[in-house]
Amino acid sequence: MQCPKCITGKLVPSYLELFFCAHTCDNCGGNWVLIEDYVNWKDKHPEYNYTPVEVSEDLDDSVKAMLCPVSGLIMRKLKIAKHTSHRLDYSASVGGVWMDKGEWELLKKEGLAGSLNTILTEHWQTKIRDQRTEDTFDLLYNAKFGEQDYAKIKALREWLQAHPNKADLRSFLLADDPYSARR
Numbered sequence: 001m002q003c004p005k006c007i008t009g010k011l012v013p014s015y016l017e018l019f020f021c022a023h024t025c026d027n028c029g030g031n032w033v034l035i036e037d038y039v040n041w042k043d044k045h046p047e048y049n050y051t052p053v054e055v056s057e058d059l060d061d062s063v064k065a066m067l068c069p070v071s072g073l074i075m076r077k078l079k080i081a082k083h084t085s086h087r088l089d090y091s092a093s094v095g096g097v098w099m100d101k102g103e104w105e106l107l108k109k110e111g112l113a114g115s116l117n118t119i120l121t122e123h124w125q126t127k128i129r130d131q132r133t134e135d136t137f138d139l140l141y142n143a144k145f146g147e148q149d150y151a152k153i154k155a156l157r158e159w160l161q162a163h164p165n166k167a168d169l170r171s172f173l174l175a176d177d178p179y180s181a182r183r
Helices: 035-044 103-109 113-119 122-145 147-162 166-174
Strands: 011-017 020-025 031-034 076-079 087-091 096-099
Touching (some): 031 035, 096 103, 103 113, 122 147
Antiparallel strands (some): 020 031, 076 087
């Protein structure tokens, strides 16, 4: 198979971990993994300890759309975690994942090597989008209210949400004059 990233390399059979089959590009060092192989390997080695390794700061991540080396169809780019920009390229038609050189090590460092199949799910991807959205709003509110006031309003909001009379408390807070019978 031809490498979907560098195009010039060939994918040769290899192992990412003890008996975990992959195909590694003989030019750029990227890895093609079939999820079926990953799940089978994981089932046979449930006790396997993914030893975290140092990951290069200049980890190469493919930005362009890539074609599946098996089907020739465009692969989807899927986020690994909210705090990293690195993405895995996934071919749903084949059930294969392209990992640029160093991305398997990144998964181990992040404690996600044992969850490769989970990362590919819509639930995981939605969770990452929701977390990133929450972080964005957190930054906006912090800038708008200031750090101290934002901490206070968050604590008040948390208390209010848990209070059994929260509807009445909100009405009291929002009324121009909560002690007047007039509107």
